[in-house]
Amino acid sequence: MPAPIIKVDAISKSFGTFKVLDGLSMQVMPGEKLALIGPSGSGKTTILRILMTLEKIDGGHIQVDGEQLYHMERNGQLLPADERHLARMRQKIGMVFQLFNLFPHKCVMDNVTLAPMLTKGVARAAAEKRAMELLDMVGLADKAKAMPAQLSGGQKQRVAIARALALSPKIMLFDEVTSALDPELVEEVLNVMRKLAAETDMTMLLVTHEMGFAHDFADRVLFFDRGRIVEEGKPDEIFRHPKQERTQSFLKKIIAAGHRV
Amino acid sequence: MTQWSGYLGLILQGALVTIELTLMGSVLALIMAFLAGMGRVSRFFILRAIATTYIEFFRGTSIFVQLFWAYFVLPFAGLSLTPLQAGVLALGLNVGAYAAEVVRGAILSVGREQYEACTALNLGRWQGMRHVILPQALLVMLPTFGNNAIELLKATSVVSLISLADLTFQAQVVRSQTGSTLMPFLSVLIIYFALALIISWGVRTLERRMARGLDGVRV
Numbered sequence: 001m002p003a004p005i006i007k008v009d010a011i012s013k014s015f016g017t018f019k020v021l022d023g024l025s026m027q028v029m030p031g032e033k034l035a036l037i038g039p040s041g042s043g044k045t046t047i048l049r050i051l052m053t054l055e056k057i058d059g060g061h062i063q064v065d066g067e068q069l070y071h072m073e074r075n076g077q078l079l080p081a082d083e084r085h086l087a088r089m090r091q092k093i094g095m096v097f098q099l100f101n102l103f104p105h106k107c108v109m110d111n112v113t114l115a116p117m118l119t120k121g122v123a124r125a126a127a128e129k130r131a132m133e134l135l136d137m138v139g140l141a142d143k144a145k146a147m148p149a150q151l152s153g154g155q156k157q158r159v160a161i162a163r164a165l166a167l168s169p170k171i172m173l174f175d176e177v178t179s180a181l182d183p184e185l186v187e188e189v190l191n192v193m194r195k196l197a198a199e200t201d202m203t204m205l206l207v208t209h210e211m212g213f214a215h216d217f218a219d220r221v222l223f224f225d226r227g228r229i230v231e232e233g234k235p236d237e238i239f240r241h242p243k244q245e246r247t248q249s250f251l252k253k254i255i256a257a258g259h260r261v
Numbered sequence: 262m263t264q265w266s267g268y269l270g271l272i273l274q275g276a277l278v279t280i281e282l283t284l285m286g287s288v289l290a291l292i293m294a295f296l297a298g299m300g301r302v303s304r305f306f307i308l309r310a311i312a313t314t315y316i317e318f319f320r321g322t323s324i325f326v327q328l329f330w331a332y333f334v335l336p337f338a339g340l341s342l343t344p345l346q347a348g349v350l351a352l353g354l355n356v357g358a359y360a361a362e363v364v365r366g367a368i369l370s371v372g373r374e375q376y377e378a379c380t381a382l383n384l385g386r387w388q389g390m391r392h393v394i395l396p397q398a399l400l401v402m403l404p405t406f407g408n409n410a411i412e413l414l415k416a417t418s419v420v421s422l423i424s425l426a427d428l429t430f431q432a433q434v435v436r437s438q439t440g441s442t443l444m445p446f447l448s449v450l451i452i453y454f455a456l457a458l459i460i461s462w463g464v465r466t467l468e469r470r471m472a473r474g475l476d477g478v479r480v
Contacts, residue, residue, distance in 0.1 A: 090380070114392060
């Protein structure tokens with residue numbers, strides 16, 4: 001059995017007096033597709049943000065691809081990671097945000113090529129060639145010269161996916177990537193993610209309220225509540241036969257709100 | 262009337278000095294604004310401290326006093342400046358202090374999500390600042406920079422006190438030589454106003470050009 005690509009060990013995180021994550025541990029295998037579900041404030045987005053180094057942890061350890069994320073090993077001792085170490089670890093991870101976070105002053109092409117050119121020293125021609133392949137993959141090859149403001153939400157999110165992929169991360173984090181979209185635009189983004197799952201062996205973690213998609217897409221589903229993983233299992237186990245009472249009541253509310261499972 | 266056209270020539274010469282002061286002062290102010298404004302948001306305490314001290318000092322003392330220091334006091338420290346150099350120095354440092362706060366505010370006005378996108382794309386702090394944050398912040402700074410430039414234009418008149426023959430100085434000269442008060446002062450009023458209009462128009466044009474594409478309508 002291969003080693004896990006992500007190993008989260010007893011991490012805790014508080015915002016002021018609010019404990020978002022409380023001794024959370026989890027493991028993700030290489031190539032695994034993981035869906036993180038749960039009520040808002042349950043810590044599922046926070047764990048993605050921690051993996052992307054957007055939030056610091058208060059305690060615990062995280063290993064990504066065999067290396068400590070927030071610590072450096074020096075002479076057998078664990079020290080807090082410096083900016084250089086973090087930058088090296090970030091190369092392994094890409095993230096797509098709920099609100100796209102495209103750079104509004106740059107055209108689609110420049111959004112995608114900026115980071116590879118700056119962080120990996122890729123020449124412009126090579127970066128643009130790769131960007132065109134990625135834009136083609138997300139179905140937006142004809143929008144390379146468009147500005148973000150000219151795109152629909154679904155198109156923006158597909159550009160954001162291409163932009164993250166341009167750095168060839170081993171792990172992709174998707175933080176409620178369809179929550180801000182009009183209902184009719186959700187599917188085009190989900191299709192890109194399906195394609196990505198089918199065509200690559202990338203490890204993918206997604207926080208989502210699209211239960212139907214999570215069911216079809218994920219190898220494993222984690223149900224979060226109050227900073228802990230209350231229940232985890234195969235999609236069928238979680239969605240059809242949840243064991244925990246809190247999972248059952250959460251899914252009932254979601255279905256009552258009109259989401260398909 | 263032919264005599265008046267000769268005096269008008271004097272006033273126009275003064276206008277040239279005023280324009281020169283405004284342009285050179287603005288360049289210095291712009292440099293100081295970016296240095297101090299970015300220093301204010303630096304993660305290094307010492308840079309923040311230096312920037313804050315500069316800003317508070319130059320906002321907190323009068324431009325007259327600063328000019329007198331630049332022209333009359335610095336020579337005692339072995340640094341003799343021409344009136345033009347002293348004028349540019351005082352104006353640039355003074356207005357730069359105000360504009361630094363504009364730079365700082367504009368940088369902070371760029372949403373947190375843009376900084377987070379930079380982190381997620383593994384851009385370094387300076388790379389993110391240079392390619393993502395500043396280009397967006399610049400658009401926020403522009404209108405207030407226009408105000409600062411007009412303030413600077415009007416403040417140039419203080420250099421007449423160190424005998425630099427700017428627009429205001431020449432108006433005084435013409436007035437004392439002709440005994441006419443209305444004509445020279447009316448001329449300088451109109452010229453200052455026209456120069457301010459040109460600055461306004463220039464900044465607005467720049468703003469329009471830079472905003473192109475951002476709202477998805479104008480391309």
